[in-house]
Amino acid sequence: MKSASLFVLPTFLLGVWCIGPAAAGDADDVEQKMTEQFNVRPIGWIKKADGRTTIVLKKKYQPGLLGLEGFSHVYVYWWFDRNDTPTKRATLQIHPSPPGNMKHPLTGVFATRSPFRPNLIAMTLCKIISVNNNVVHVEGIDAFADTPVLDIKPHVPRFDTAPNATIPWWLKRK
Amino acid sequence: MKSASLFVLPTFLLGVWCIGPAAAGDADDVEQKMTEQFNVRPIGWIKKADGRTTIVLKKKYQPGLLGLEGFSHVYVYWWFDRNDTPTKRATLQIHPSPPGNMKHPLTGVFATRSPFRPNLIAMTLCKIISVNNNVVHVEGIDAFADTPVLDIKPHVPRFDTAPNATIPWWLKRK
Numbered sequence: 299m300k301s302a303s304l305f306v307l308p309t310f311l312l313g314v315w316c317i318g319p320a321a322a323g324d325a326d327d328v329e330q331k332m333t334e335q336f337n338v339r340p341i342g343w344i345k346k347a348d349g350r351t352t353i354v355l356k357k358k359y360q361p362g363l364l365g366l367e368g369f370s371h372v373y374v375y376w377w378f379d380r381n382d383t384p385t386k387r388a389t390l391q392i393h394p395s396p397p398g399n400m401k402h403p404l405t406g407v408f409a410t411r412s413p414f415r416p417n418l419i420a421m422t423l424c425k426i427i428s429v430n431n432n433v434v435h436v437e438g439i440d441a442f443a444d445t446p447v448l449d450i451k452p453h454v455p456r457f458d459t460a461p462n463a464t465i466p467w468w469l470k471r472k
Numbered sequence: 473m474k475s476a477s478l479f480v481l482p483t484f485l486l487g488v489w490c491i492g493p494a495a496a497g498d499a500d501d502v503e504q505k506m507t508e509q510f511n512v513r514p515i516g517w518i519k520k521a522d523g524r525t526t527i528v529l530k531k532k533y534q535p536g537l538l539g540l541e542g543f544s545h546v547y548v549y550w551w552f553d554r555n556d557t558p559t560k561r562a563t564l565q566i567h568p569s570p571p572g573n574m575k576h577p578l579t580g581v582f583a584t585r586s587p588f589r590p591n592l593i594a595m596t597l598c599k600i601i602s603v604n605n606n607v608v609h610v611e612g613i614d615a616f617a618d619t620p621v622l623d624i625k626p627h628v629p630r631f632d633t634a635p636n637a638t639i640p641w642w643l644k645r646k
């Protein structure tokens with residue numbers, strides 16, 4: 299029996315080594331922290347009334363606006379809350395610009411600004427008109443009224459723009 | 473008594489009109505949906521090895537990259553995961569550029585690109601080198617290796633840039 303044991307252990311280890319990576323899945327597939335998720339909470343909401351578009355922050359976040367008037371433009375990060383369903387968040391490809399436009403090729407959502415995507419973060423560049431207390435008055439935004447806002451970041455051209463950036467034909471102006 | 477009644481009702485209505493907004497709280501303080509929060513899950517992670525920076529997506533999200541090579545630049549949205557504590561997420565003002573620089577004025581985080589903010593969404597404009605399977609090779613990104621990535625959106629200059637955007641003195645190049 300002793301000789302059989304000496305044979306079994308190395309064979310076992312060899313088997314584990316050979317089948318290990320395949321048993322674990324595609325080596326290129328990074329599946330670390332499978333259950334990782336993060337929570338985001340609205341800092342405010344988009345309001346539209348009397349022809350004005352404002353971002354109204356929860357009062358407690360008002361200190362975060364100090365100095366914002368030093369910038370002419372901001373990126374507003376909001377949540378596509380009307381699309382917050384498992385099906386819409388499972389969307390990975392669409393005919394874009396606008397979604398459903400069959401004249402444009404099937405495209406991955408990460409290559410579009412699709413409102414259907416795994417994480418429903420939207421971003422719009424807005425021109426600031428004024429900042430007062432907890433309210434940022436902007437020229438306009440392509441979001442519905444009462445849309446939750448997640449963040450505001452100032453637009454800094456040298457960080458955020460690329461001279462001569464290229465885009466595909468279906469986004470070029472006709 | 474009739475004359476008294478005529479006096480009481482309008483006075484009552486006037487009183488309600490005057491104190492109503494105050495009784496309801498600050499009219500400017502939008503506290504709807506106090507418990508609202510949204511979940512975001514990584515679509516992949518930033519990897520840095522051998523001088524290369526890549527965004528490696530979970531295999532299931534690979535279809536979302538279809539057509540991305542049609543763009544020269546993308547915005548990568550990632551999570552400041554090393555700052556995911558209640559204290560750091562409660563940060564509303566810093567001396568910016570970089571955080572802690574006392575030569576620059578105390579500024580609201582929404583007027584900075586501070587990595588300490590209520591919702592830890594970061595954004596970096598990256599130049600695409602190549603797209604292969606579930607891997608986007610970019611020129612570089614100001615994030616640590618193994619940082620979770622939440623989204624990728626293509627950079628479209630006419631959406632994302634503002635000619636002559638203005639910034640405050642502490643961000644101007646010296």
